Amino acid sequence: MAGGVRSWRGPAPVAGWQTTLEQRGFVGCARHFIECVQNQTVPETAGEQALLAQRIVEKLWRDAISE
Structure with a gap:
């Protein structure tokens, strides 16, 4: 998958400085x-795939x- 979720995030700063939404990739998405x-x-991702x-x-x- 060229591009993919990683390209949405860009360079990742230290995790402790990011919000939870940023850490999990929601901001980029x-x-x-x-x-x-x-x-x-x-x-890049079809709605059907996301659903x-x-x-x-x-x-x-x-x-x-x-459980």
Whole structure:
């Protein structure tokens, strides 16, 4: 996957200086999405892929909580 999530983050400063959202890549993902809307370009990750990934993460959380 050329580019990918890493390219959204840019150089990573010391983790203790970053917010949780920055550490987990959400800031970069949101920035990428906004740029795509503004520039009318296609995001690197399709909405279907993002939705599937979210569903997987939610299931993992539910399974972990129920144990």
